[in-house]
Amino acid sequence: MNRVVLVDAVRSPFGKAGSLYQGTRADDILVRVMRGLLERNPGLPLAQIDDVAIAAASQTGDQGMNIGRSAAILAGLPKSVPGYSIDRWCAGAMTAVTTLAGAIAMGSYDLAIAGGVEHMGNHPMGELMDPNPRYLAEKLVDPDALAMGNTAERLHDKFPHLTKERADAYALGSQRKTADAYAQGEIQRDLIPVAIRNPELGYGVATTDEPPRPGTTMEVLAGLKTPFRPAGRVTPGNAAGLNDGATAAILASEGKAKELGLPIKAILVNFAFAGVEPEIMGYGPVPSTIKALAKAGLTIDDIGLLEVNEAFAIQVLSFLDYFSIADDDPRVNIHGGAIAVGHPLASSGIRLMLNLARGFEKHPEVRYGITTMCIGLGMGGTVIWENPHFVGSTGKVA
Numbered sequence: 001m002n003r004v005v006l007v008d009a010v011r012s013p014f015g016k017a018g019s020l021y022q023g024t025r026a027d028d029i030l031v032r033v034m035r036g037l038l039e040r041n042p043g044l045p046l047a048q049i050d051d052v053a054i055a056a057a058s059q060t061g062d063q064g065m066n067i068g069r070s071a072a073i074l075a076g077l078p079k080s081v082p083g084y085s086i087d088r089w090c091a092g093a094m095t096a097v098t099t100l101a102g103a104i105a106m107g108s109y110d111l112a113i114a115g116g117v118e119h120m121g122n123h124p125m126g127e128l129m130d131p132n133p134r135y136l137a138e139k140l141v142d143p144d145a146l147a148m149g150n151t152a153e154r155l156h157d158k159f160p161h162l163t164k165e166r167a168d169a170y171a172l173g174s175q176r177k178t179a180d181a182y183a184q185g186e187i188q189r190d191l192i193p194v195a196i197r198n199p200e201l202g203y204g205v206a207t208t209d210e211p212p213r214p215g216t217t218m219e220v221l222a223g224l225k226t227p228f229r230p231a232g233r234v235t236p237g238n239a240a241g242l243n244d245g246a247t248a249a250i251l252a253s254e255g256k257a258k259e260l261g262l263p264i265k266a267i268l269v270n271f272a273f274a275g276v277e278p279e280i281m282g283y284g285p286v287p288s289t290i291k292a293l294a295k296a297g298l299t300i301d302d303i304g305l306l307e308v309n310e311a312f313a314i315q316v317l318s319f320l321d322y323f324s325i326a327d328d329d330p331r332v333n334i335h336g337g338a339i340a341v342g343h344p345l346a347s348s349g350i351r352l353m354l355n356l357a358r359g360f361e362k363h364p365e366v367r368y369g370i371t372t373m374c375i376g377l378g379m380g381g382t383v384i385w386e387n388p389h390f391v392g393s394t395g396k397v398a
């Protein structure tokens with residue numbers, strides 16, 4: 001098998017749904033991100049790209065028309081480069097990466113582009129969804145399983161020791177880490193500025209994430225309403241928002257990357273997806289991580305950096321709790337996460353990877369890291385990566 005490497009990954013600034021990118025097409029955001037990725041990797045021979053896989057949870061309109069192929073053409077890739085679309089809801093871009101990685105590992109591909117896009121302003125969650133009545137009639141799932149906020153409330157029910165206060169404190173930490181990372185210029189270097197056209201404000205350029213709320217305090221968080229259940233515990237402050245954005249990454253076989261002199265930001269070790277009860281979909285990263293670690297012959301103690309998608313604070317807490325990791329462990333989401341910067345569904349998997357890659361650069365003493373996320377209808381996905389800059393011996397964050 002060929003080893004698979006992450007050459008580079010970038011993203012657009014994320015916007016609040018239908019705000020920053022109101023009037024900007026989803027495919028235009030994605031195409032700019034793909035162009036930006038190619039521009040900062042001029043050594044990539046475009047005609048040698050074997051495939052393009054782009055994820056979107058909603059695949060209609062400006063996210064339809066086989067966006068994998070149509071975005072490849074719009075991004076100016078040679079017409080000989082094929083493309084396809086992929087969907088695993090929130091883990092779309094993660095699945096684009098793992099699917100392409102499988103093809104690279106077996107030797108069919110040497111170079112590929114993965115990506116994800118979601119314009120939740122243009123495509124509200126659940127748009128055109130037509131769940132089979134059997135789900136509810138045959139009690140295959142509880143109605144809660146179809147509303148992500150309710151699944152998060154269910155996790156609070158399941159783990160009462162993971163209180164709302166702990167969820168709010170976690171959310172505050174995410175905002176603070178993101179604010180610090182912005183202050184140090186850590187996040188900006190992987191953002192591709194995107195031209196925007198607002199029907200009222202005219203033309204502009206999106207350069208920074210719109211959702212972060214650096215001024216958040218515990219007091220404000222404590223006072224927010226709970227939209228999913230009266231007197232619930234999930235609030236707009238401890239959940240990811242509804243967002244617009246896109247991500248893209250270059251994957252290669254290690255041999256091809258070395259032959260072309262391409263940078264190597266992370267080496268793929270293994271991955272796994274797993275299912276849980278759909279009513280507690282946020283618990284998915286627990287079994288997917290157990291499975292991926294077993295496949296890799298590693299334990300959680302070998303993992304020096306973790307990028308856990310923050311769909312909801314409670315969902316991250318339940319993951320950390322299972323693995324006996326403290327809520328504020330410095331290995332976790334070093335630059336904050338989706339609670340602060342947003343979660344444009346199918347795009348987020350690659351945001352986790354680019355953050356992990358930056359973490360690897362900063363922490364050569366760390367050997368392994370994971371990216372993991374929960375997925376609607378009860379799934380989790382975990383990808384284990386090795387740090388190409390590893391020089392230490394302990395494998396832990398110094």
Ligand SMILES: CC(C)(COP(=O)(O)OP(=O)(O)OC[C@H]1O[C@@H](n2cnc3c(N)ncnc32)[C@H](O)[C@@H]1OP(=O)(O)O)[C@@H](O)C(=O)NCCC(=O)NCCS
Binds near residue numbers: 149216237311375376
């Ligand atoms: C939680 C959710 C319903 C909130 O939606 P929303 O009402 O559009 O959220 P807003 O950003 O407008 O926030 C609502 C209020 O909380 C306030 N607020 C939110 N976060 C805050 C923070 N960190 N600090 C202070 N105030 C905050 C806002 O200012 C707003 O106040 P206002 O009503 O006085 O203007 C929505 O973001 C959601 O569904 N998130 C989950 C998305 C999801 O399921 N993704 C898939 C995961 S699998």
